[in-house]
Amino acid sequence: MTKEGEHTSGSGKPGLHPVYSVTNILHKVRMLDGVKITYSSWVKLFLLHAKGYKVSHHIDDTRPPAKADPTYSDWCEIDAHVLQWIYGSLSDDLLLRVLESESTAYEAWTRLENHFLNNxxxxxxxxxxxxxxxxxxxxxxxxxxxxxxxxxxxxxxxxxxxxxxxxxxxxxxxxxxxxxxxxxxxxxxxxxxxxxxxxxxxxxxxxxxxxxxxxxxxxxxxxxxxxx
The missing domain is CATH 1.10.1200 (Non-ribosomal Peptide Synthetase Peptidyl Carrier Protein; Chain A)
Structure with missing residues (x-):
């Protein structure tokens, strides 16, 4: 069984989780500004890369591991990376609307969704x-x-x-x-x-x-x- 921060390579040996290979999310996902790049287009791109880098469960309603779980620390570290992806692909105006000092990636994802889909x-x-x-x-x-x-x-x-x-x-x-x-x-x-x-x-x-x-x-x- 591999840890949250690891994945199994083709040889069957655990390796570093794919999320750590992304150095700049804007090379993968266009910046969301709600004008040139619409929310629906951004979501499609983001979900595609979240699936490809095996972090979809950080932005859906999958419950995180319990704090006592041995994988919790690794989960938090990866979640922080996904949160950086979200914040790093927003325009300055949108970032100010959803930025919180303490937040999980799923919470930020939900705040952004509510901003665009409310009313x-x-x-x-x-x-x-x-x-x-x-x-x-x-x-x-x-x-x-x-x-x-x-x-x-x-x-x-x-x-x-x-x-x-x-x-x-x-x-x-x-x-x-x-x-x-x-x-x-x-x-x-x-x-x-x-x-x-x-x-x-x-x-x-x-x-x-x-x-x-x-x-x-x-x-x-x-x-x-x-x-x-």
């Missing part, structure tokens, strides 16, 4: 408003527009206001300018998946860009009629 009704209303009013003209590029829609849909799912793929496609088309009317009408008729619709729009964007370049080149090559 679901008001958060859902604000997200729904942003989702339905988003348009391509408000974004820097088509890719950014598509990704923002996906992020908002993911956030709505977290607050129990799920967005179906069909509704995501409908909103994608609704926010397009008039130059995408033809391809938008085709998407509405065929109702492909969101990723397929995104691909169609990217092809249309490339087509329009190529046509614009060709027209510019022809204008420059056109002879100028002499006056007089």
């Amino acid at each position: 679901k009704g008001s958060r859902a209303s604000a997200l729904e408003n942003e989702f339905t009013n988003l348009s391509l003209k408000k974004m820097a590029s088509l890719d950014e527009y598509c990704q923002k829609l996906k992020d908002l849909a993911a956030q709505l799912n977290v607050v129990d206001s799920p967005v179906t793929d069909k509704r995501l496609v409908i909103q994608l088309v609704r926010g397009l300018p008039s130059e995408y009317d033809t391809v938008g009408a085709f998407i509405n008729q065929t109702m492909p998946s969101f990723e397929d619709a995104r691909g169609m729009l990217q092809l249309e964007e490339q087509r329009q860009s190529s046509r614009s370049d060709s027209e510019s080149a022809m204008a420059l090559a056109a002879p100028v009629n002499p006056q007089g």
Whole structure:
């Protein structure tokens, strides 16, 4: 039986726990700021790495060993590392909201969850408003527009206001300018998946860009009629 701070290698011999191999959590998990990196995206990444480094039980409702248990000291040390992961991957503003002088990783995880998931009704209303009013003209590029829609849909799912793929496609088309009317009408008729619709729009964007370049080149090559 191995201790909490050890794991069994392929040779069957106990070795140092994988958690100690992480020197900078930001090399594994993006910093959560609630804007560029959403809570739902951050949770997915964090859970993935927690599972990979065998510390998932430090952020779920698994009870820690009793203080009299021989593994308790090692558990506390590893828990401190996981707590550092959480604190180290938060923006300064979020860190101030959840930082406590005495805390387990699970307690910090729960405080962060409560911060984002409390008042679901008001958060859902604000997200729904942003989702339905988003348009391509408000974004820097088509890719950014598509990704923002996906992020908002993911956030709505977290607050129990799920967005179906069909509704995501409908909103994608609704926010397009008039130059995408033809391809938008085709998407509405065929109702492909969101990723397929995104691909169609990217092809249309490339087509329009190529046509614009060709027209510019022809204008420059056109002879100028002499006056007089």
